[in-house]
Amino acid sequence: MSGRLGDVELELPAAPTEPEEKPGCERCGDRGVIQYERDGTTFGAPCPECRANAVRSSVRTRAGVPPRWAEVQREDLEVAWPSQFTLSEPPYFELVAGGGEYGVAQAVATCRFLDLCVELRAPGRWCDVGQACAEESARMRYQDQRFASSQPLVEAPLLLLCDIEGAATQYAESVLCAILRNRWQANRHTIVCTSIAETINGLQQPTMALLEGFELIELAAPQPT
Numbered sequence: 662m663s664g665r666l667g668d669v670e671l672e673l674p675a676a677p678t679e680p681e682e683k684p685g686c687e688r689c690g691d692r693g694v695i696q697y698e699r700d701g702t703t704f705g706a707p708c709p710e711c712r713a714n715a716v717r718s719s720v721r722t723r724a725g726v727p728p729r730w731a732e733v734q735r736e737d738l739e740v741a742w743p744s745q746f747t748l749s750e751p752p753y754f755e756l757v758a759g760g761g762e763y764g765v766a767q768a769v770a771t772c773r774f775l776d777l778c779v780e781l782r783a784p785g786r787w788c789d790v791g792q793a794c795a796e797e798s799a800r801m802r803y804q805d806q807r808f809a810s811s812q813p814l815v816e817a818p819l820l821l822l823c824d825i826e827g828a829a830t831q832y833a834e835s836v837l838c839a840i841l842r843n844r845w846q847a848n849r850h851t852i853v854c855t856s857i858a859e860t861i862n863g864l865q866q867p868t869m870a871l872l873e874g875f876e877l878i879e880l881a882a883p884q885p886t
């Protein structure tokens with residue numbers, strides 16, 4: 662009598678949560694295994710949902726997604742998921758803009774970024790413009806070891822660059838422009854985002870020209886109730 666190949670006949674471990682507490686995984690109740698019966702015997706198979714979450718969580722950590730955005734789930738977003746996201750073809754060059762409030766564009770872009778990291782099996786980098794400037798300047802001027810272990814921004818197979826409204830100085834904008842130009846030329850998936858859609862019009866011509874090639878994902882501001 663046997664289950665599917667690789668599955669084991671087992672006693673289910675107790676769920677680690679209190680009975681009243683809602684489990685994180687509704688599929689398996691945080692046991693990590695799902696049970697099924699065959700010929701009167703109970704078998705356990707790894708929970709596919711937990712496995713997917715574990716992959717996502719390790720992707721988040723390696724990409725350097727800050728805690729503030731790390732737990733954002735697509736289902737929790739108050740804006741509708743932009744339909745363009747499912748239509749475009751790789752390589753992805755996307756500009757997520759608007760949403761009315763600070764953080765909306767970042768949340769949507771972060772979810773999109775994590776989806777793509779998993780889908781494309783590509784190591785991603787999460788970065789905002791301020792951090793990008795600090796890294797680039799440290800690398801160029803001092804060969805600073807602090808950033809030696811992180812994937813260079815122009816080389817990451819997938820990059821999410823947040824808060825392009827932070828490119829308010831000439832230096833910041835030149836860094837932004839250099840990163841975008843290099844990634845365009847190398848055909849590397851790049852997502853940029855800004856809460857303030859109008860920011861784009863304030864950028865200098867070379868940066869604006871680069872961004873014109875991006876697919877614009879414009880988030881609607883929530884309707885006042």
Ligand SMILES: [Zn+2]
Pocket residue numbers: 686687688689690691692693694708709710711712
């Ligand atoms: Zn599970």
